[in-house]
Amino acid sequence: xxxxxxxxxxxxxxxxxxxxxxxxxxxxxxxxxxxxxxxxxxxxxxxxxxxxxxxxxxxxxxxxxxxxxxxxxxxxxxxxxxxxxxxxxxxxxxxxxxxxxxxxxxxxxxxxxxxxxxxxxxx
Numbered sequence: 001x002x003x004x005x006x007x008x009x010x011x012x013x014x015x016x017x018x019x020x021x022x023x024x025x026x027x028x029x030x031x032x033x034x035x036x037x038x039x040x041x042x043x044x045x046x047x048x049x050x051x052x053x054x055x056x057x058x059x060x061x062x063x064x065x066x067x068x069x070x071x072x073x074x075x076x077x078x079x080x081x082x083x084x085x086x087x088x089x090x091x092x093x094x095x096x097x098x099x100x101x102x103x104x105x106x107x108x109x110x111x112x113x114x115x116x117x118x119x120x121x122x123x
Contacts (some may be wrong), residue, residue: 002026002112004096009117012086016121020081022096022114029053030074032099035110036081038092038119045095047105051079059104064090086121093118 008020022034031053039045049070050059058070069082079096094117097110 004098004112004114006094006096006114006117009094009119011120011122014087014121014123016086017082017084018086018119020083020094020096020117020119022079022081024077024079024098024112028074028077029079029098030077033057033104034072034079034096034098035100035104036070036079036094036096037107038090038094039116040089040092043092045107048094049081050100050104061105083119086119088121088123091119091121 003025004022006020006022012018033050033052035050036048037045038048048061048064049068051070051072055072067085072079096114098112100109102109
């Protein structure tokens with residue numbers, strides 16, 4: 001059984017930082033791109049970031065570019081999302097997903113999803 005488990009969410013003040021983790025089990029994703037998405041209340045789930053299998057290529061939504069950093073540790077089968085300079089509009093449930101097959105910013109390109117971790121940014 002393949003599972004993705006996110007952790008690291010919480011409540012933080014605007015301008016603060018959080019680091020999310022996503023641990024995979026049941027199969028290795030070391031040869032696959034992995035993504036982060038988020039869903040704010042009342043909104044559709046949206047793409048946040050993607051890291052290639054090697055970690056050398058990274059893609060970000062314009063809304064987080066320059067503030068978030070996606071990375072991975074293939075030995076640990078884990079990906080990370082370092083979130084800096086957080087804003088109230090970053091408040092959402094954050095999901096990791098993989099493997100990326102096709103257009104990386106589309107939900108349908110991913111087969112496995114975590115249960116999500118809540119990030120709340122207060123003003």
